[in-house]
Amino acid sequence: MKDTRVKVLSNKKISHVYYKMALDAPYIARTAKPGQFVQIRCNDSFEPLLRRPFSVHRVNGNIEILYETVGSGTEILSNKKEGDKINILGPLGNGFTLPRTTNGEPRAIIIAGGIGAAPLVYLAEELTKKKIKTIVLIGAKTKNLILCEKDFKKATPEVYVSTDDGTYGSQGFVSKLFHKILKTTESKFETIVYVCGPHGMLKCIADICQERKFKCQVSLEEKMACGIGVCLGCAVKTKSGTKLACEDGPVFNASELIW
Amino acid sequence: MAKLEVKIGKIKLKNPVMAASGTFGYAKEFEKLVNLKHIGAIITKTITLNPRQGNPMPRICETSAGILNAIGLQNEGIDNFLKEKIPYLSKIGTPIIVSISGNNIDEFFILARRLDKIKSISGIELNISCPNINCEGLVAQDTKETHEVVKAVRKITDKTIITKLSPNVTDIVKIARAAENAGSDAVSLVNTFFGMAIDINTRKPKLGNITGGLSGPCIKPIALRMVYEVSKNIDIPVIGIGGIMNANDAIEFMMAGAAAIQVGTANFIEPGVCDKIVKGIEEYLKKHKIEKIEDIAGNLDGNN
Structure with a gap:
């Protein structure tokens, strides 16, 4: 997990509310597993104040995020141009568990x-x-x-x-x-x-x-503030007590959750 | 090189930048993101006698230049803290101050008595000002109660006691004096402001707890004014808290009279910010040819 300032490689609108952004973040590309996420600071000012969480969409030396413009943070992000720099913290959380293929073939x-x-x-x-x-x-x-x-x-x-x-x-x-x-x-x-x-x-x-x-x-x-298990904002009720979406998740076994 | 050291009670800090309770976990969460040795002191997430599940979701809501939170002091309780967190905290080499909260004086007393025995803990911060627990009023809203809690803890420990004050009062100076008279070594201010936000589409409060505590840059001017008023009127050190995002904010608080400062909400946005603030203060002192940090504390007389 690292907080780095990275370059926007591209930022394309792919349909009316969805955008795809590529970021020059080789460390995250190297270390992120499917289902993990990053915290992006959309702006260097304090408006909006909090970072926004995005799951890692794809990796290929760089990383891509796929996002929907839903509020002030993603609105600002959608206006970023190639070459702009943003702070990105990650990879965060626990991703998906891939099955073992040795015993039978799931x-x-x-x-x-x-x-x-x-x-x-x-x-x-x-x-x-x-x-x-x-x-x-x-x-x-x-x-x-x-x-x-x-x-x-x-x-x-x-x-x-x-x-x-x-x-x-x-x-x-x-x-x-x-x-x-x-x-x-x-x-x-x-x-x-x-x-x-x-x-x-x-x-x-x-x-x-x-x-x-x-x-x-x-x-x-879930709505998050820190993304690293500190603020305890993104609580999730599970059969084994309160967990955090950012630290214990964002991926959970469905049978563990209290819906 | 400019001298950054400050003293709060019996604790010698290598610099005046402390990580605020509830925004820095139990330090381990930040080990890859900031050099923990560079921070003046670390104040751990408030612990209580028994584990607390915390408040219902949603617990966090962003506002203009601020955050409302209603976490509800979720923690695993002191037994777990001593077993699971202390071993790591003891090894860091930075003064550790443990924040505690109780439902009554006895609980504060018991918590302090147990922490008093742990050598690696430098001090105790009394969180008598959390807005998110369901009691009638806060201890920090009442001079008599504040005095009694501090007095009870003072009786059981010689460790440095910092009393964390609430801004949700008519006269914060009176509460600070009550803490001072009861033997507190320092006061830290301010905790969060009572606040609220509503989603007009669902017509529901944006927090599960309905109201919460407001923090971040939006509270800074009010916090600064309170630090100014308190530090003029008491003799123990004041630790300034409230929307400190960078070294300039930190210096402002020290000029208003704070002997040290705590960084809270900023840790969520920039996890390496404490280290950056230390460096920023150092650069400021160098640039203005100020020998030691104490020289700017409470100094509003201009450059001459």
């Missing part, structure tokens, strides 16, 4: 809801690198909010899409698509589910996994 199902796709592309790349059969389900409200379909397809051929309004892929929530996929792709292997998205969706997927006795890892998004 399959992985990745489920992304909206901006929840951000940490999952890197995960899909790492899973397929380990030759783990990986299925990806992407859900969003409508067609132009579907993220990373191409990136996921580069990692695995099995990518399915659903939109709430049916403008692209199957119609309905991604949980409906999950049910459908489970029916059509029976597997004799153990199934591990990785999910990131809105809270309601996480709970829904976690419930299905519990019924089916699948292992399920969820990446939570």
Whole structure:
């Protein structure tokens, strides 16, 4: 974990509220695991005061973050130009646990809801690198909010899409698509589910996994101040007491959480 | 080289920059981000007699140039602190001051008695001003209660006692005097201001606890004024706290009368900030040809 001042390599709008930023952060690129995050200071002034957490979207010598403009911090970030410098602290937290491939061959199902796709592309790349059969389900409200379909397809051929309004892929929530996929792709292997998205969706997927006795890892998004386990702001209720999204998470076993 | 050393009670600090309680964990969290040996003193997250789960979420809310927090003194209790945290803290080589809070005088007394036996602890900060615990009023809002808590702790320990004061009072000087008269070695001020924020779309408070404590650059001018008033009126050292983000802010507090300062919220934004502030103060002294830090303390007479 380091706090470094790094250069913005690119910052592109990829659809109306989503941006992708590449940062010259070789240390983080070298050390970050899928599911870990960084804390970015959007501004050198004290407005906004706090850093903003972003999951590591991809690494390739540099790092990429994928973000949605939702408030003053991300608004400022979206105006950064190539060559601008920003402070970045990371890698932080505990990422996803990848399955061991020695004993049997588990399959992985990745489920992304909206901006929840951000940490999952890197995960899909790492899973397929380990030759783990990986299925990806992407859900969003409508067609132009579907993220990373191409990136996921580069990692695995099995990518399915659903939109709430049916403008692209199957119609309905991604949980409906999950049910459908489970029916059509029976597997004799153990199934591990990785999910990131809105809270309601996480709970829904976690419930299905519990019924089916699948292992399920969820990446939570919480408001944070420090990101390093000091302020105790991002508390998460678990069966083994209060944990912190920043230090103990952001990835938790779904069965550990009190929903 | 300019002299940065200061003395608070019996503690000799190599410089006046202290990491504030609740913003620096138990120091280990920062070991990769700042040189812990460069900090004047480290004040650990407030501990209580029994473990506390803390308040419901959300616990943090950003405001204009500030943060509202309502953590609720979440901690594992003193037993765990002594077992799990003290061994690491003892090895750092920087004075360690332990912040404590109790539900009543007895709890403060018991906590202080147990800490008194630990050689590697240099001092105790009495957190009588946390706004996020459900009691009727704060100890630090009442001169008599403040006096009694400090007196009880003074009885049991010779270690340096720092009493942390609340700004949520009509006359902070009176409370500071009560702490001084009861034997406190120093006062630190200010803890956070009572505050609140509402989400107008959900019509709900932005904090689970409804109200919380405001900190950050937005409180600095008020904190500075309080440090000025208190330091003029008492004889024990005042430790200035409130929105200190850089060396300039720290120097301002010292000119207002603080013998040392604490850095709080800034640790969340720039984890290496304490070290940076020490260097900044040193540069300032060099630039203005000031021999020792004490020469600027409480000095508002201009350059002459």
